[in-house]
Amino acid sequence: MVLRLKRVWRAVRQLSGDDAYERYLRHYANHHQGNKEPPLTKAEFFKRWQDGLWDGVKRCC
Amino acid sequence: MNKIAEKLIWMLIALLGASAVGGIALNRGENINALWFIAAALCVYAIAYRFYAKWIALTVLAVDDTRATPAERLDNGHDFVPTNKWIVFGHHFAAIAGPGPLVGPTLAAQFGYLPGTLWILFGAVLGGCVQDMTILFLSTRRDAKSLGQMARDELGVLGGTAALIATFAIMIILIAVLGLVVVNAMKHSPWATFTVSATIPIAIIVGVYMRHLRPGQVLEATVLGVFLLLSSVALGGWVDHQESLRVWFDHEGLTLAWCIMVYGFAAAILPVWLLLAPRDYLSTYMKLGTITLLAVAIIFLRPDVKMPAITQFIDGTGPIFGGKLFPFVFITIACGAISGFHALISSGTTPKLLANEGDIRMIGYGGMLLESFVAVMAMIAATVLDPGVFFAINSSAGIVGTDAAKAVQTITAWGFPVTVEQMQTLAQQMGEVTLFARTGGAPSLAVGMASIFGSAFGDSLLAMWYHFAIMFEAIFILTTLDAGTRVGRFMLQDMLGNIWPKMGETSWTPSVVSSSALVVAAWGYFLYIGVIDPNGGVNILWPLFGIANQMLAAIALSVATGILVKSGKLRYAWVTALPLLWLITITSTAAWQKITSDDIRIGFFAAANDLSDKLAANLLPPEKALVAPQLIFNFHLDGVITIFFIALLWLIVLDMVRVVVRYLIGKPVLPTTETAHSPSRLVEDWLQD
Structure with a gap:
């Protein structure tokens, strides 16, 4: 039951983009180890992520 | 043993589905329980998904789950991100399901519940779902390219340009008609106007919260926003009872239309984080929550559908919009059965998240099934009302007159009894001054939803439910409106950039x-005309929107059919070619009637001529004579636009046929742009993290 609730909670967070930064950090750790620049801060990342979400058709009739 | 059990279960589902569909189709004269609609829908969906969709995915498209998707190959942790299939499903559904499947079925209920319901069910499983899934597949195989790009790459410049123009045109018409729906819902309703206006500062509060106060804390901000929204519904009721306050929110349609235009312009030029993005969060949660609530309420309460299966209005004399059952039921219900707009989401947006080709059936086909189900629920909400009440709310003053006593007399004479007292009590219960001639579909859907919810939670809250439903519709209509204006702005900048690079x-x-001003002016014009039109405007704009949306679907299916043939799958090409043929038939017939019909309620030019004759002969009352020149101009314009749409449609269909014929007789065609196979390294567990 607890496991299930945890799973639902994770899905909700992922759907809403609440955990987007954590995912980005994981992606960064997996793919950009060699980079000199540190990963973006949460505020910077969120700015870029949110602006990126809104170019193109995102909502329908 | 298991195999036999499975077969038995599917036979049972088929049997149940057949009897449910038969039940709603053959029922005459008696009320029928809404549960039959739900049963029919679920069985049809289950069978279509299990057999037809699976066959298309495996045999026609040949999805390959060992093949890396663009999300995996181009993963940048930012917009290309391989994502769990349920999450992608959620995003995809939230993106495709807008107000369309709620409004269309409500309007089409004037034909009775049956034609619309059958079209929603079978149009979706044979047309809409197939389109969404195929386009999703094709875009996934082409680095998540957009529909316009695929049309250009695979058919040629002509097809590509046509797709681009069609997308822009449909956007303008869509925004105008949705704006009109909101205006009609807020007209002289201080409660609704207050609640809808409150969504703007609430969105800004949420926007500032998640951008600056607590960056990235999306859920916290959303919870705050939802709480504020619900409070604003309650607060609206209080404002409505304060004489000094309510005048601030009691407006004519025209004033509200100007406000909407100013809002649209502001939303297009303001940064997204301030207004557009937070509003979208709120509307998505409201949408998912309310739809779930409605489904639960219908299943538990099992309301009776009171509308007859078929009304006399299939002969084309319907009060909500003119035109016979064929082709107009298929034009009126676009979203929910087949919607070309979805092709824009299925290409470009969703493929960037798709982790595995194996999920294409669930997301493309399944997402559309769910939207179709929303349309079925909208049909139920419209038809649980007394038919007399339904027609009283949805018939414009231009049809039944402005006088309540005369209106109920006309509607009762149609065979749908209703009284002035009944309408007054209902309006009072819903916290409105009047419910007569509240066209556009939103108020009648809200009354339907309120009466369904009301019977679950008590009648004392009816007014609250009504305004909650209005707020729920308005908030995601405004989301489509501002997002659409912004996208329109980008498209226009892109097009103008070809002429003058600086504009790009x-x-x-x-x-x-x-x-932005140009885009707002374009849809603002249609909105303005719709508001001053004594017949309500929706009767003109909605069919135009339907034709545009079906035209876009035809373009998408043309692209799909062309690519299928070019990939050597000629013998399966009927999967998209048959729905395409049907769309060409209905759009062309509808457009033909809209252009040539002598009936002034159908033909644009006939209406224009009739009005100018009456104007010349001084037969019009003064207030109508004042707006007549504008209406006449608009009828001509609508006629020309219809001709343009249909020309565009035939252009792209013929272009597709040209490509197909050239391919079949062995002449050179543009090479297919499918990306080469590269093996997927993703393992399912990784995605579950």
Whole structure:
């Protein structure tokens, strides 16, 4: 039951983009180890992520 | 043993589905329980998904789950991100399901519940779902390219340009008609106007919260926003009872239309984080929550459908919009059965998240099934009302007159009894001054939803439920409106950039302001005309929107059919070619009637001529004579637009046929742009993290 609730909670967070930064950090750790620049801060990342979400058709009739 | 059990279960589902569909189709004269609609829908969906969709996915498209998707190959942790299939499903559904499947079925209920319901069910499983899934597949195989790009790459410049123009045109008409729906819902309703206006500052509060106060804390901000929204519904009721306050929110349609235009312009030029993005969060949660609530309420309460299966209005004399059952039921219900707009989401947006080709059936086909189900619920909400009440709410003053006593007399004479007292009590219960001639579909859907919810939670809250439903519709209509205006602005900047490169710079202020103003002016014009039209405007704009949306679907299916043939799958090409043929038939017939019909309620030019004759002969009452020249001009314009749409449609269909014929007789065609196979390295567990 607890496991299930945890799973639902994770899905909700992922759907809403609440955990987007954590995912980005994981992606960064997996793919950009060699980079000199540190990963973006949460505020910077969120700015870029949110602006990126809104170019193109995102909502329908 | 298991195999036999499975077969038995599917036979049972088929049997149940057949009897449910038969039940709603053959029922005459008696009320029928809404549960039959739900049963019919679920069985049809289950069978279509299990057999037809699976066959298309495996045999026609040949999805390959060992093949890396663009999300995996181009993963940048930012917009290309391989994502769990349920999450992608959620995003995809939230993106495709807008107000369309709620409004269309409500309007089409004037034909009775049956034609619309059958079209929603079978149009979806044979047409809409197939389109969404196929386009999703094709875009996934082409680095998540957009529909317009695929049309250009695979068919040629002509097809590509046509797709681009069609997308822009449909956007303008869509925004105008949705704006009109909101205006009609807020007209002289201080409660609704207050609640809808409150969504703007609430969105800004949420926007500032998640951008600056607590960056990235999306859920916290959303919870705050939802709480504020619900409070604003309650507060609206209080404002409505304060004489000094309510005048601030009691407006004519025209004033509200101007407000909406100013809002649209502001939303297009303001940064997304301030207004557009937070509003979208709120509307998505409201949408998912309310739809779930409605489904639960219908299943538990099992309301009776009171509308007859078929009304006399299939002969074309319907009060909500003119035109016979064929082709107009298929034009009126676009979203929910087949919607070309979805092709824009299925290409470009969703493929960037798709982790595995194996999920294409669930997301493409399944997402559309769910939207179709929303349309079925909208049909139920419209038809649980007394038919007399339904027609009283949805018939414009231009049809039944402005006088309540005369209106109920006309509607009762149609065979749908209703009284003035009944309408007054209902309006009072819903916290409105009047419910007569509240066209556009939103108020009648809200009354339907309120009466369904009301019977679950008590009648004392009816007014609250009604305004909650209005707020719920308005908030995601406004989301489509502002997102659409913004996308329209980008498209226009892109097009103008071809002429004058400086205009193409999306952040150059003069370009931003002028192109936003142009887009708002374009839809604002249609909205303005719709508001001053004594027949309510929806009767003109909605069919135009339907034709545009079906035209876009035909373009998408043309692209799909062309690519299928070019990939050597000629013998399966009927999967998209048959729905395409049907769309060409209905759009062409509808457009033909809209252009040539002598009936002034159908033909644009006939209406224009009739009005100018009456104007010349001084037969019009003064207030109508005042707006007549504008209406006449608009009828001509609508006629020309219809001709343009249908020309565009045939252009792209013929272009597709040209490509197909050239391919079949062995002449050179543009090479297919499918990306090469590269093996997927993703393992399912990784995605579950």
